[in-house]
Amino acid sequence: MVNVRGVTRMVFAFLLLLSIATASRDGHQHSAECGHYHVPAPEDGKTGDCICSSNIDVIPCECDEHSLETFNKQTVNPLLQQMMGRVFFRYFKVNLERECPFWVDHDRCSIRDCAVETCTREELPVSLRSLPSAKTPSQGQMDKACAMEKELSSVDTSLTNEQKVDVSNWEGLNDDNFCVMDDEDSSDCTYIDLSKNPERYTGYSGPPANRIWRAIYEENCFKPSEEFSAYSLARAMQLETCVEKKAFYRLISGLHSSISMHLCAEYLHPFGRWGPNYEEFFRRFDDSVTDNEGSSRVRNLYFTYSMVLRAVLKASPRLYAEQFYTGDPVDDELIRKDIRQFLHSLSHFRLRFDEHKLFCGDHIHKEQFRHHFRNISRIMDCVGCEKCRLWGKVQTQGIGTALKILFSDTAHMENLNLKRSEIVSLWNTLGRLSSSLIHLEMFKKALEAKPELAQPSPNEPNVIPFAPSAPVSSNRFEL
Numbered sequence: 001m002v003n004v005r006g007v008t009r010m011v012f013a014f015l016l017l018l019s020i021a022t023a024s025r026d027g028h029q030h031s032a033e034c035g036h037y038h039v040p041a042p043e044d045g046k047t048g049d050c051i052c053s054s055n056i057d058v059i060p061c062e063c064d065e066h067s068l069e070t071f072n073k074q075t076v077n078p079l080l081q082q083m084m085g086r087v088f089f090r091y092f093k094v095n096l097e098r099e100c101p102f103w104v105d106h107d108r109c110s111i112r113d114c115a116v117e118t119c120t121r122e123e124l125p126v127s128l129r130s131l132p133s134a135k136t137p138s139q140g141q142m143d144k145a146c147a148m149e150k151e152l153s154s155v156d157t158s159l160t161n162e163q164k165v166d167v168s169n170w171e172g173l174n175d176d177n178f179c180v181m182d183d184e185d186s187s188d189c190t191y192i193d194l195s196k197n198p199e200r201y202t203g204y205s206g207p208p209a210n211r212i213w214r215a216i217y218e219e220n221c222f223k224p225s226e227e228f229s230a231y232s233l234a235r236a237m238q239l240e241t242c243v244e245k246k247a248f249y250r251l252i253s254g255l256h257s258s259i260s261m262h263l264c265a266e267y268l269h270p271f272g273r274w275g276p277n278y279e280e281f282f283r284r285f286d287d288s289v290t291d292n293e294g295s296s297r298v299r300n301l302y303f304t305y306s307m308v309l310r311a312v313l314k315a316s317p318r319l320y321a322e323q324f325y326t327g328d329p330v331d332d333e334l335i336r337k338d339i340r341q342f343l344h345s346l347s348h349f350r351l352r353f354d355e356h357k358l359f360c361g362d363h364i365h366k367e368q369f370r371h372h373f374r375n376i377s378r379i380m381d382c383v384g385c386e387k388c389r390l391w392g393k394v395q396t397q398g399i400g401t402a403l404k405i406l407f408s409d410t411a412h413m414e415n416l417n418l419k420r421s422e423i424v425s426l427w428n429t430l431g432r433l434s435s436s437l438i439h440l441e442m443f444k445k446a447l448e449a450k451p452e453l454a455q456p457s458p459n460e461p462n463v464i465p466f467a468p469s470a471p472v473s474s475n476r477f478e479l
Contacts, residue, residue, distance in 0.1 A: 065302055071349050072305070072437045079342045080431045086335045087125045087326045089427050090195050094393055097188040100382035102215065125326040177374075177404055192390060194428060199259070199391040200266030200274070208384045212392075215379050216252060244369060252376070254304025255399060257297045258436040259391075260284055265439040281443045282454035298440065304399070305433040309346065310353035311402035312430060316343045317414035322423065355406040366407065373400060391432075397422065398429025 083089055264284070267277035285294040312319070320343065324335045377396040383389035401422040408416055447454055 065299075067350070068302055068306065069437060069441065072434055073441070075345050075349075076309075076342075076430075077434045077438055079338060079345070080427075080434050083335060083338045083342070083427065084431050085195070086338070087328060087331055088324045088335055089424055090193050091125065091191045092194055092390075092394055092424050092428070093189050093191050093421055094390060095189045096386055096389055096393075098381040101378050102382060103211075125328065177400060194394070197387055197390060198266065199262050199387075199432065201263050201268045201277075202385050202387050203268065209388075212379060212383055213256065215382070216256075216376050248369060248372060250300045250303045251307065251399065253297060254300035254302070254307075254433075255395060257285075257301040258304065258433050259395070261301070261436040261439050262432065264443070276439075276443065276446070278443065278447060278453035279456055282447065285440075285443075286454070301433070301436060301440070305430075305437065306351065306353045307355075307406070308399070308402045308426070308430045308433060309351055310355065311405040312426065313343070313346050313351065314410065315405045315413060315416065315418070316347070318416045318418060319343060319423075321414055322418075370403075373403065394425050395429045395432060397425040398427075401426040402429070 261281075264281040265276050266274055267280065269275055269277075283289055285297060287294045290297075319339060322339075324332055324339065326332055373396075377393070377400060380389055380392040380396055383392050401418070404422075405413075405416065405418075405426075
């Protein structure tokens with residue numbers, strides 16, 4: 001027989017606890033703009049172990065930095081390093097001659113280490129020799145003549161070149177791409193052997209380099225809803241309640257952190273010696289000199305790494321079906337074997353980056369997200385250093401490909417339209433992020449053992465290329 005009085009007491013107790021929990025949730029205010037809940041920062045300022053929680057982040061994640069670091073070190077990075085040496089992932093087709101669409105750019109870098117070494121036809125794998133990049137000069141000149149004829153057509157005579165770029169991007173918003181991709185049929189596109197053009201310090205710095213990241217952060221990131229002139233951009237984004245804006249900022253910040261990590265690790269010291277710059281790493285990532293923003297930059301690096309890993313895992317059906325053809329049967333079979341091993345290992349790792357928490361069916365925010373990132377991919381044509389421009393284009397296309405995968409229909413993933421260049425950029429971007437975590441561990445261990453390594457050296461310039469260097473006191477565009 002049911003004890004009515006006992007059940008009543010249980011219900012009353014449950015309702016009482018529920019009311020207390022609801023009343024104590026002072027900071028949980030619904031954001032009508034985004035359809036998500038704002039979670040207040042803990043009183044002690046700590047965020048716990050979850051790398052996907054940055055004070056008031058609402059993106060769920062059940063994996064911490066340590067597990068990701070271990071998985072990356074033991075599994076991901078060794079496999080990626082092995083695959084990056086394969087022919088398929090070494091060659092990337094890119095147009096490094098496109099004009100900057102946002103400002104007149106006369107700040108091209110003339111330093112030797114800024115230059116990119118291109119490929120001859122004989123160096124290309126068999127599968128790429130018949131493609132447009134291997135055209136003879138006469139054929140290329142014919143293509144330019146055709147392009148000029150198109151530009152003078154009656155349809156385009158009323159448009160300036162800048163307007164044509166805008167129209168092209170409007171049309172692009174109808175596709176699934178999150179970045180503006182180079183026209184691979186253009187005679188200005190050429191294949192680059194990425195293994196011969198590593199991402200590292202080139203000497204490109206000063207106002208031209210600062211302007212790139214300033215444009216990305218100030219002009220193209222989602223802005224906080226409220227006025228934030230009294231705060232750094234990072235601080236302002238911590239106060240933001242919209243999960244899409246926070247995710248966008250963390251994604252860009254994580255990419256920025258990765259790029260800076262590589263430049264700190266592959267720094268050109270006096271007498272032509274390449275090696276880590278501990279002082280520069282300390283200046284950019286230690287909380288004591290970054291107004292406690294250094295650890296956030298590291299968390300954002302893990303965030304971006306997790307996002308790209310999740311995209312690769314989601315694209316598994318499509319990647320399993322890819323032939324990875326280069327014309328070398330032995331190498332082709334080896335890379336297919338590596339891919340299968342990598343995807344199998346990834347499927348057994350507890351990765352919890354839930355892209356479904358973004359947008360929640362909000363088409364407007366998704367299109368804004370896409371538009372902002374496409375703008376960032378266009379800014380890469382404004383980078384004055386040729387090698388920095390190359391890696392900027394590779395990695396923005398890689399992030400754009402990851403976003404394209406994450407927000408595609410899961411039910412038909414095996415039919416996802418991915419070009420060869422998208423797969424190459426996605427893999428190389430993951431490789432860069434993975435190596436950044438290896439460099440991070442190296443820097444941390446070295447500075448723990450010898451803190452004096454972070455002390456300034458009078459013989460070394462305190463600059464990092466392709467990154468803004470505003471005064472530390474402002475700390476707004478520092479990283």
